[in-house]
Amino acid sequence: MKKKAARDTTEDGAQEICKGLDLEEGATIPLLQRVQSRLGYISPEALREIAEAMGLSESEVYGIATFYSEFKLSKPGRHLIKICMGTSCYLGGGKKLLEHMSRELGIKPGRTTEDEKFSLETVACLGCCSKSPVMAVDGVIYGGLSPSSAESILAHLESEP
Amino acid sequence: MSPEEVIEEVKTSGLRGRGGAGFPTGLKWEFCRRSPGLEKYLICNADEGDPGAFMDRSILEGDPHAVIEGMLIAARAIGCTRGFIYCRAEYPLALKRLQLAIDQAEELGLLGDHVLGSDMSFDITIKEGAGAFVCGEETALMASIEGKRGMPRARPPFPANSGLWGKPTNINNVETLANLSSIINNGGSWYSAWGIGRSRGTKTLSLAGAVRRTGLIEVPLGITLREIIYGIGGGISGDKACKGILTGGPSGGCLPAAFLDLPVDYESLTEKGSIMGSGSMIVIDEDTCVVDTARFFLSFTQSESCGKCTPCRIGTRQMLASLEKITRGLGDMTDLVRLERIANVVRSGSLCGLGAGAPNPVLTTIKYFYEEYEAHILQKRCPALVCRELISYFIDELKCQGCGLCLESCPVDAISGEKGAVHVIDQSACIKCGACLEVCPEKFSAVVKGPVQCI
Numbered sequence: 183m184k185k186k187a188a189r190d191t192t193e194d195g196a197q198e199i200c201k202g203l204d205l206e207e208g209a210t211i212p213l214l215q216r217v218q219s220r221l222g223y224i225s226p227e228a229l230r231e232i233a234e235a236m237g238l239s240e241s242e243v244y245g246i247a248t249f250y251s252e253f254k255l256s257k258p259g260r261h262l263i264k265i266c267m268g269t270s271c272y273l274g275g276g277k278k279l280l281e282h283m284s285r286e287l288g289i290k291p292g293r294t295t296e297d298e299k300f301s302l303e304t305v306a307c308l309g310c311c312s313k314s315p316v317m318a319v320d321g322v323i324y325g326g327l328s329p330s331s332a333e334s335i336l337a338h339l340e341s342e343p
Numbered sequence: 344m345s346p347e348e349v350i351e352e353v354k355t356s357g358l359r360g361r362g363g364a365g366f367p368t369g370l371k372w373e374f375c376r377r378s379p380g381l382e383k384y385l386i387c388n389a390d391e392g393d394p395g396a397f398m399d400r401s402i403l404e405g406d407p408h409a410v411i412e413g414m415l416i417a418a419r420a421i422g423c424t425r426g427f428i429y430c431r432a433e434y435p436l437a438l439k440r441l442q443l444a445i446d447q448a449e450e451l452g453l454l455g456d457h458v459l460g461s462d463m464s465f466d467i468t469i470k471e472g473a474g475a476f477v478c479g480e481e482t483a484l485m486a487s488i489e490g491k492r493g494m495p496r497a498r499p500p501f502p503a504n505s506g507l508w509g510k511p512t513n514i515n516n517v518e519t520l521a522n523l524s525s526i527i528n529n530g531g532s533w534y535s536a537w538g539i540g541r542s543r544g545t546k547t548l549s550l551a552g553a554v555r556r557t558g559l560i561e562v563p564l565g566i567t568l569r570e571i572i573y574g575i576g577g578g579i580s581g582d583k584a585c586k587g588i589l590t591g592g593p594s595g596g597c598l599p600a601a602f603l604d605l606p607v608d609y610e611s612l613t614e615k616g617s618i619m620g621s622g623s624m625i626v627i628d629e630d631t632c633v634v635d636t637a638r639f640f641l642s643f644t645q646s647e648s649c650g651k652c653t654p655c656r657i658g659t660r661q662m663l664a665s666l667e668k669i670t671r672g673l674g675d676m677t678d679l680v681r682l683e684r685i686a687n688v689v690r691s692g693s694l695c696g697l698g699a700g701a702p703n704p705v706l707t708t709i710k711y712f713y714e715e716y717e718a719h720i721l722q723k724r725c726p727a728l729v730c731r732e733l734i735s736y737f738i739d740e741l742k743c744q745g746c747g748l749c750l751e752s753c754p755v756d757a758i759s760g761e762k763g764a765v766h767v768i769d770q771s772a773c774i775k776c777g778a779c780l781e782v783c784p785e786k787f788s789a790v791v792k793g794p795v796q797c798i
Contacts, residue, residue, distance in 0.1 A: 196635065198513035207489065207490065207508070208489045209486055209489040209490060210491075211470075211473055211487065212401070212470075212471070212473075212492050214473070215346065215432070215471060215473065217742055236490075245492060245698055246490070246491065247477060249492040249493065249649075250472075250473030250474050250475050250493070251473075251474035251475065252432055252472075252473040252474035252771040253473065257589075267393050267394070267643075268394030269394050269395035269463060269589065269593075269623070269625050269636075269639070269640070270395050270550075270625055271392075271394075271628065272615075272639055273552060273553075273625065273631055273636070273639075278378075278776065278777060282754075282776070282778075285754050285763075303488065304371040304474060305433065306392065306394045306433075306474070306643070306647075307394035307396075308432070308433060309391065309396075309397035309400040309433065309434060310397065311395050311396070311549055311557070311559045311623070311625075312395055312397075312549070312551050312557035312559075313549070313550065313557075321435070328781070330781075
């Protein structure tokens with residue numbers, strides 16, 4: 183029941199976002215960004231709506247959405263964990279951090295746990311190079327991490343209902 | 344000051360593009376000013392994509408008005424009517440503060456129609472990037488603002504003649520723009536008093552890696568690497584030996600410690616095969632494997648290659664494959680020859696700076712750290728003990744007290760042993776994560792990392 187309701191919101195949301203917009207030249211990317219910030223990802227319905235609104239084919243919009251790493255085409259988990267893979271973080275233990283989190287969550291980077299609670303991603307750089315290694319959980323940045331300190335941050339989230 | 348006088352002043356200052364290419368800013372403006380067209384655009388490139396640099400983020404968050412002032416000066420000099428700031432979406436705070444600063448400037452009449460009652464009109468729109476490194480390249484950035492896939496195109500035509508939506512366009516980096524109000528207020532010769540040779544003024548560097556003090560530093564161009572690492576940076580952390588320094592990010596190079604007295608300026612760095620780039624300086628110590636670092640940079644540029652031109656699309660993939668082979672201990676000396684050959688093709692044949700710069704980490708590490716490649720290939724040994732296939736963890740039976748901490752920490756249950764008795768790592772099950780080494784109490788130091796042959 184709950185799932186159904188969520189899906190309805192998704193579809194309505196996509197239509198609503200595309201309706202009555204200032205569709206100036208170059209609006210495709212801002213449109214995708216707006217949909218993603220509202221829904222958390224670009225649903226197939228939203229992709230279709232955007233294509234229609236911009237006078238593009240669906241494949242063109244798909245091409246744009248997949249070109250940029252920001253856009254997600256599948257629904258993310260409730261908590262988004264981004265591990266920084268910038269040079270400073272990589273050399274400072276980011277790779278071990280990523281592997282550890284990947285093992286703890288039981289998912290590969292880019293995937294979402296089965297209970298839809300966590301998504302694990304890598305990011306090219308969070309711009310916090312002097313605090314390596316760094317991860318961002320739901321937009322909050324944690325620096326100077328070890329696999330065990332990262333795990334305790336995760337444990338805190340896991341204890342939530 | 345007339346627009347021409349502004350351009351002259353900027354020329355006098357010797358300011359060059361701080362985003363990486365180092366093109367003289369005044370000259371760039373002049374090209375765009377002379378380009379025919381009533382409508383001209385100004386773009387601030389805030390797509391700080393180099394993983395390892397964050398000076399633009401700091402300026403945008405700390406002093407967004409410096410960027411807006413710089414854009415106004417540039418717009419006045421060139422004759423631009425509309426400005427865009429293309430900023431990474433990964434910098435939410437920067438985006439927020441930029442918008443706030445733009446709103447404030449509009450309220451004060453510094454932006455909009457008839458700026459301060461003059462005949463100049465200029466407004467600024469923020470465009471959020473969507474996560475593509477190649478969009479730092481100017482023609483790709485413009486394609487992205489136009490709402491397309493951010494792929495570069497061949498030049499000419501240069502943006503100064505035909506840029507955004509076909510209009511004459513001038514693109515400057517955040518740091519370049521932030522320098523301008525000081526230059527105009529104090530005069531170009533004031534700015535050019537700092538610097539060396541053709542590199543004038545100051546440059547912000549992001550110092551990170553194995554130094555005691557990390558962070559952003561603004562230094563006069565011409566300062567030596569030694570002054571940066573041992574003076575400002577306070578030396579190598581843990582009193583280890585400095586192995587080298589990575590300058591310029593994934594398109595830059597790896598310079599060995601022998602070049603510590605090299606002055607940091609555009610020409611000197613280029614001469615040694617590296618670049619200034621946006622100014623990232625990552626110091627590496629003896630625990631960093633340069634072959635793995637080259638592989639890391641290549642994996643980045645390979646995945647960020649837009650795929651438009653063949654040398655970059657296929658060449659980076661081939662180079663990455665060779666480097667992966669070597670770091671796994673499966674390489675032979677012909678791989679090195681092939682690597683260098685492909686690197687030169689990719690460097691000379693690529694459409695944009697991403698491809699042209701991608702071989703730099705490979706070529707500089709082969710040139711300056713040849714013996715480290717040889718160790719990986721001929722002896723199947725990683726001197727820095729980083730490359731996983733070439734190292735092993737084992738427990739020194741004379742030191743192990745059987746506390747069991749390693750056994751508990753092992754994620755794959757590869758360690759066995761009774762409490763109080765010597766523990767053993769099953770090498771066939773070990774994934775070499777290093778968790779046991781981290782937890783082994785310092786007073787025992789029984790877990791040892793070493794070459795595979797040690798066991």
